[in-house]
Amino acid sequence: MSTTIDYVISELQDFESNGDASNDVGRLYQILTDFELLPHRERAVVALFGVIERFPENDFGSPGPLVHALEAIPGYEPFLMESLRRVPAELSVWMVNRILNSDLPAEANAVWVNELRQVLKNPAALTSARESAKEFLEYQGA
DSSP: OOOOOHHHHHHHHOEEEEEEEHHHHHHHHHHHHGGSSSGGGGGHHHHHHHHHHSSSSSOOOOOOHHHHHTTTTTTTTHHHHHHHHSSHHHHHHHHHHHHHHHHOHHHHHHHHHHHHHHHHHHHTOOOOHHHHHHHHHTTTTO
């Protein structure tokens, strides 16, 4: 049976970390095999961010399977912003820095820099996310 977007969404919703980064990343790569070839990938964006939000301290790679999958979905950025505001995870902060490293218009750059600044004030942000946001703001000269 070939992979479908419904299968991917179901597997992501059921994903449980065992705390072993290598095992987690391997399992996510299995779930997301050929993800970029699937039609209707945008349907999985909430489930993808759901994994990041459920396990905000986990190391899912750099960039790793979740970031590769999300970046394969045109228009994922508003969902990143929403996720970052709900549960600022180190991985979502890192994704913002990847966006800031791209060729952005000044207005878009300012929006994403502001999102990183908001992580510093967000009571839901873990220490690791705040530290990463602070480092990336310094790196970006903001």
